[in-house]
Amino acid sequence: xxxxxxxxxxxxxxxxxxxxxxxxxxxxxxxxxxxxxxxxxxxxxxxxxxxxxxxxxxxxxxxxxxxxxxxxxxxxxxxxxxxxxxxxxxxxxxxxxxxxxxxxxxxxxxxxxxxxxxxxxxxxxxxxxxxxxxxxxxxxxxxxxxxxxxxxxxxxxxxxxxxxxxxxxxxxxxxxxxxxxxxxxxxxxxxxxxxxxxxxxxxxxxxxxxxxxxxxxxxxxxxxxxxxxxxxxxxxxxxxxxxxxxxxxxxxxxxxxxxxxxxxxxxxxxxxxxxxxxxxxxxxxxxxxxxxxx
Numbered sequence: 001x002x003x004x005x006x007x008x009x010x011x012x013x014x015x016x017x018x019x020x021x022x023x024x025x026x027x028x029x030x031x032x033x034x035x036x037x038x039x040x041x042x043x044x045x046x047x048x049x050x051x052x053x054x055x056x057x058x059x060x061x062x063x064x065x066x067x068x069x070x071x072x073x074x075x076x077x078x079x080x081x082x083x084x085x086x087x088x089x090x091x092x093x094x095x096x097x098x099x100x101x102x103x104x105x106x107x108x109x110x111x112x113x114x115x116x117x118x119x120x121x122x123x124x125x126x127x128x129x130x131x132x133x134x135x136x137x138x139x140x141x142x143x144x145x146x147x148x149x150x151x152x153x154x155x156x157x158x159x160x161x162x163x164x165x166x167x168x169x170x171x172x173x174x175x176x177x178x179x180x181x182x183x184x185x186x187x188x189x190x191x192x193x194x195x196x197x198x199x200x201x202x203x204x205x206x207x208x209x210x211x212x213x214x215x216x217x218x219x220x221x222x223x224x225x226x227x228x229x230x231x232x233x234x235x236x237x238x239x240x241x242x243x244x245x246x247x248x249x250x251x252x253x254x255x256x257x258x259x260x261x262x263x264x265x266x267x268x269x270x271x272x273x274x275x276x277x278x279x280x281x282x283x284x285x286x287x288x289x290x291x292x293x294x
Contacts, residue, residue, distance in 0.1 A: 004277065007270045011263055018259035024094070025252035028245045032185065035242035039182055039235075046235040053221075053228040057200035060217055068218075069168045070198050070225045082172045083117040084141065084163070085109055087133075088179035088236060089126035090244045091148050096254075098180060098188065098247035099128040105190045106178045107136065121172070125159075125237070151241060156234035164229060167196045177233065182242035186250060191239075195232050198225055 002010075057071050087106040089099040106122065106129070113120045121141045124130045130143040142162075147155050166172045175196035180188045213220050 002273075004270065004273055007266060007273065011266045011270065014259050014262050014266065018256055018263070021252045021255040021259060025249050025256065028249035028252060032242065032245035032249060035238070035245050036182070039238045039242045042231075042235050042238050046231045049224070049228045049231055053198065053224050054200055056217060056221055056224065057198065060221065061200055065217070068198075068221045068225055070164060070196065070229065071200060073197050081117065082119045082121060082174075083113050084121045084123060084166070084172045084175045085113075086123050086125065086159075086163075086175065086177040086233075087129040088177060088240045089124070089129040089132075090240070091127040093128065094251060095244055095248035096251040098244055099126070099132075101188075101190050102178055102180055103129060103132040105192060107138070109176065109178060109192055110138070117173070147237065148241070151237055153230065153234050156237055157230040160226065160230035160233050163196060164226060172196075177236050179236045179240045180243035180247075181239045182246060185246045188243040188247055191236075193232070193236070195229060198229065 057068065061067065061071075085106055087102055089102050093099065110120050110122060122133055122138055123142045123144065124133060124140055125144045125147050130140060133140045144159055147159075163172075163175050167175065174194060176192060176194050178190065178192050181191045183189050
């Protein structure tokens with residue numbers, strides 16, 4: 001049985017831990033507000049540029065123009081070549097199942113893709129994904145480091161440029177990203193999204209309407225498609241950042257509640273042990289007094 005001193009030390013330790021988890025929750029809540037604002041600001045632009053690029057690509061396809069390199073779908077025999085999976089996690093833990101959900105889905109996607117593609121490669125954003133791939137003995141083509149240290153559009157653009165260069169060169173035939181999408185402060189959803197090749201819009205009644213382009217459609221696609229790819233990656237990074245703060249805030253709240261319950265249980269145990277010790281001492285005193293009388 002633990003001594004009263006040991007129980008007091010443990011209560012103090014749990015209370016100190018509770019202070020830390022409460023502080024981390026407050027920090028994550030403050031960061032979440034800023035991250036949410038960035039996500040909400042980026043979503044309309046990302047959706048609009050994706051719709052515009054898809055519509056332009058569809059019109060070019062209907063007119064029989066040569067497809068842009070980023071729109072080129074490999075034939076099945078060639079597309080069975082190489083798929084690259086970009087797994088996006090955080091650099092830090094203490095955020096519940098945030099990282100493990102993405103890692104599991106990435107490994108599952110990799111396993112399922114082996115039936116379609118001859119080769120499946122993995123790249124990672126975030127230290128947790130890189131460590132997991134190393135632990136699972138999954139070779140990683142590249143680990144993008146320092147992305148979360150001052151997240152910006154330029155960092156997403158650099159990733160997009162490298163992937164598009166590999167795609168145009170024929171080293172990879174498709175690119176899929178796996179990340180956590182921010183839904184709300186209590187919910188994050190794992191998303192598996194193909195970003196290369198870029199998919200043209202589906203046929204509809206507007207396909208018969210075309211526009212005049214200045215300077216021309218090819219130049220516009222050359223400028224628009226790389227930016228659309230970078231925007232999709234940037235949005236995924238923003239979504240992941242917001243989801244991480246939300247997951248950590250929720251995890252720290254649960255940890256604080258568990259610490260509070262543990263302090264209550266330990267305090268009750270301490271009081272019972274203290275009462276038992278006092279009762280034992282009283283019994284010894286009474287026994288000694290009775291022995292003296294006898």
